[in-house]
Amino acid sequence: MTDPLLEEEVGSEEPRQRFVLDETGFDEVPKKYRRFYRKWGGPTDTLAPNEVLCPVCKVVIRSTRELRVGDRVYCMPCMSRLVVAKSASGLLEAIVNYG
Amino acid sequence: MVSNRTKDEPHRLGHDVFLDEVHSFEFWFQAVEGYLSDHPYGCSRTPVVAEPEIAESARDGLITTLCNYCVGETAALEAASSMIAFAPNRRSKIFLATQVVDEARHLEVLLHRLEQLGVADPEAEVDLRANRSLLAFKRRLLELVAARDWESAVFAQNVILETMEFTVFSAHIELADPITAEVLEGIIKDERRHMGFGENDIGRRLMDAPHIRARLATVREELDPLVLDAFEETLDQIGVPRSERPDLGRRYLSSVTRLGFDS
């Protein structure tokens, strides 16, 4: 699991795309965190490279940088810690990390 | 050095700091402010939505459904409040205190909605229309709480009951009148915290002490038929087509599957 506290654009990794996050109208967490989440539009909703769906509560989690396999993200609306992985279909997905 | 763009990015928090943050009163307080301010009894003040015309049979079905939601919310209120006494740490105690007030709010807004639908004595109506399986679930949940069995109580309440409510309420919103839908939307926003707390707490405990899995599997075996019976009856009342039910069933089972229980 890549801890963003320890890892900052290191080594041979391709530089990551950066994103400026705007408010999306999501209102279930304190103001300062709201832009890091948005409502999911259902199975037809296409996720951006900095987004991943929380499997626990079906909210889209967003980051200011492109997400990659192994990254750690948090879903604040349901308080879950997740790790980004690749699904069978080749898309990014989040898996709950209880440990 | 954290740039302004990434300042406040929650994904940068250490896990302990994250848990301290999300299980605090401050977090709850600022989170609910987003969707409860200017929403007396769960409904927006403006624009005022007129009470929709509902056919008598549909109205009666809705009343029964809401009465059973009240049974579930009362079970959660009574269980969550009593669990504070034996919660394993301060973080969990404070989180449960926020859940207690959430559950009491749900009960209040649902009783208020019953009044709006013309029910003269909503509490008496809840007693009259309560589903037997749901009452049996409540009794069993409160027994687990009285036995101060933390894992079983969290599993029964925050995983099984909350996931069922989350699934049923989500389905109901799609078919409900606008006022009921808005009330349920507010409730669902709270349920995300409750079921997330439950799944993550039990997930951590199963990793640290795998032997509790057998005990929780027994609890599940006992409670599943009760939940599924109540689930089926409610889906009938709110008119969910049979073709959509397998998908809802899968959604309900997804959290126990993630925790490693057979679905």
Add this chain to the structure above:
Amino acid sequence: MSDFLSAYSIQNWLESCPQGYLLDTEYGHGIGEKESEAIASNSTLREESIRTTVQLVVGERCALAASSGLVNAAPDYPSKRFLATQTLDEARHVEIFTQRLYDLGVKKSELQSTIDQYANPHLVKFAEVLLEKVDKKDFVAGVVGQNIVLEGLAFSVFEMLHATSAAANPKFAHTLAGTIADERRHVGFGENRIGSLIKEFPEKKPEIERMQKDMTYHMLATFSAAFSGAGAAMNEGRRLAAQAEEAGIPSSEPARWHGANLQTASPEEMEAVLADTVLGEFKTRLSRIGLEYQTPSAP
């Protein structure tokens, strides 16, 4: 009964508390407010502040356990809903006073050992007497113990601490102002709800009065221990205030509470005024709900 209880709804609570006096606060005080420099930089004052705050955490932990335990024992839904709001109020108090310990320099890893070190044993006993009733699901005794005795005590202590801190430590005073506003609801519920229940169950009076007597004994013993050890910190605070005045920093108006000048009163005078105020309140409130105040032996 239901009309009076409708004032204690979650909706009212939401509008008056999170959406009312707690708006734009963090941990109960103004955003960015800090502990006063005098406390932060003086080891005697800092230790006394930690000692005082530990008693608040112990009291609030007891209140959290009691109010949550009483939800299940409540005989009607409106009471359950009110106690749910009180549960969260108490959890907030635990959180903000715990945060104050961190602000005063207590490390997170040392929180429990700090509480164990400074908690007054009589306050712990006071809590045990109450929680025994709660464990037995005795709603009437539990509410008298919690919402009349414990909350009555907290109400007066918070008011006195607020008067002491208003000028010298606005951050702490603001924290206390929110808790005082919460306590008003709690004592109000206690009196209004229990009055009718005491009439309904008069046979419970002797047992409840015995509980009040035991709790009062431990409360007075707590006051005695707290003030007998507070002299050094009070003198230090006054020395610093005099020093500041000599340096030309204008002094604030003397803080007064129930007739006592808190800037000149001795520890014994402070203890007396606090004990008299709390006991006076107990007597008045208990008689309003049909109970007779029981005087404990002197600790």
